[in-house]
Amino acid sequence: MTEKHSLVLIPGLLCTGDLWRDQIDALDDIANITVADHTRDDTVPAIASRLLSEAPERFALAGLSMGGYIALEVMRQAPERVTHLAIMDSRAIADTPEEGQRRLDFINLVEKGSAFKGVTRSLLPILIHPSRLEDEELTDRIFKMAEDVGKEAFIRQERALLAREVLWDVLKTISCPTLVLSGADDKLIPASVQREMAVEIPTAQYVEIPECGHLPTMEEPEITSKYMRHWLARS
16 A cells, blocks of 8 residues: 655635645545644744644645745745645735735734624635635635634734745745646636746646636635645656
């Protein structure tokens, strides 16, 4: 019997392990899976360092959105420990000034004691494909993840994202089998941005999932799991 992969999954901003629920189930036969904690530190390097201190010596790594930023920082700190890399709906470039200001505004709003909703219904159209907006099982899971992360961890996460470094130069140094996966209709991080990132990675396979937004692991779990299975089979 083939030895199982050690696979570490990193959720996105305001997401928990439930982001990866279907992949954890689908890949159980080929991977021993853990979900990294990205809620306790307020810089991306510190989050990556904690992940490395808690991870197996050698492991496959997948991150979505904020999780992708952290995964790239892991590749900067300890590339020799990562056997396979998957970056989903993420990027290696900095926020635009508008995006940075939006993060600051969110932090200020939350710190002033306004009721913490995390993800509101008005934010859903930039997170998921329009065809899924009435899918209550999906939207309830998104709301619940944000609620479970909570106000204090959200502020830490946003501060980490505000201060993160540009990791574009890391891309060309990546030598392990890499999957760059994007929802074709991601409104938060356009597929074109992710394609450009994939071109820079010598070992990248780029995949775009049609009629899918920013959360492919939840929106199109079977397709996402299929591509992850193929990715883990690469050597």
